[in-house]
Amino acid sequence: MNKITIAIDGLSSTGKSTVAKQIANHLGYVYVDSGAMYRAITFYAMQNGLISDDDFNKEALIYQLPKINISFKFNENLGFAEVYLNEENIEKQIRTLEVSSFVSKVAAVSEVREQLVKQQQKMGENKGVVMDGRDIGTVVFPKAELKIFMTASAETRAQRRYEELIERGDDVDYNAVLKNVQERDYIDSNRKDSPLIKADDAIEINNSNLSLQEQFDKILQLVKMTIENCE
Numbered sequence: 001m002n003k004i005t006i007a008i009d010g011l012s013s014t015g016k017s018t019v020a021k022q023i024a025n026h027l028g029y030v031y032v033d034s035g036a037m038y039r040a041i042t043f044y045a046m047q048n049g050l051i052s053d054d055d056f057n058k059e060a061l062i063y064q065l066p067k068i069n070i071s072f073k074f075n076e077n078l079g080f081a082e083v084y085l086n087e088e089n090i091e092k093q094i095r096t097l098e099v100s101s102f103v104s105k106v107a108a109v110s111e112v113r114e115q116l117v118k119q120q121q122k123m124g125e126n127k128g129v130v131m132d133g134r135d136i137g138t139v140v141f142p143k144a145e146l147k148i149f150m151t152a153s154a155e156t157r158a159q160r161r162y163e164e165l166i167e168r169g170d171d172v173d174y175n176a177v178l179k180n181v182q183e184r185d186y187i188d189s190n191r192k193d194s195p196l197i198k199a200d201d202a203i204e205i206n207n208s209n210l211s212l213q214e215q216f217d218k219i220l221q222l223v224k225m226t227i228e229n230c231e
């Protein structure tokens with residue numbers, strides 16, 4: 001059976017990674033969370049004093065980019081690949097609200113995008129990949145056989161993110177999470193380099209009222225149709 005490339009883009013907290021992982025596991029494809037790579041660089045910048053509440057030393061980050069090595073290693077127990085920064089597992093550290101609140105600024109830096117896009121394209125060169133992000137169908141894999149664009153209301157997304165953070169034991173406020181979701185929507189959609197836009201040939205799925213199972217079934221059906229059409 002032919003392997004295809006599946007690009008899943010959309011606003012933050014639309015559940016892209018959940019369904020992307022399910023689809024990749026079902027098909028035996030590689031799953032790549034491209035957002036984790038932007039988060040890893042943000043975490044590096046925070047750890048190295050390049051970013052704080054009112055200051056972002058963009059030039060220093062650009063200068064240090066060659067020193068930043070991001071990789072993924074599959075965790076058998078979790079069933080997905082965790083992200084490593086210079087050989088340190090930082091999967092947990094990159095999911096905090098603090099990283100979320102700075103990541104859009106880092107993701108707007110063209111030099112950061114250039115480095116990560118190259119790495120992402122390399123990861124997908126043999127197809128059989130499901131990658132989620134903001135520019136996968138438009139910039140990283142413009143020729144992907146299947147492109148999905150996921151949407152849901154800001155409130156629905158904030159509620160999901162809030163529940164995830166609470167479950168992890170983080171002490172967060174729903175309104176702060178909603179504000180972060182809205183701010184990231186704005187920055188991600190309005191940045192100059194590779195803004196979040198739906199590719200012309202992407203299929204839009206609004207999952208505000210879909211259960212995880214319904215969403216998985218719907219996307220799997222699209223995958224099967226696409227694979228059949230490619231044969």
Ligand code: DC
Pocket residue numbers: 012013034035036038039103104107108132133134135136184188
């Ligand atoms: O998917 P996520 O919320 O983990 O992504 C974190 C941030 O990274 C998001 O605010 C936008 C940015 N991002 C991006 O610009 N391009 C991608 N392909 C993936 C994420």
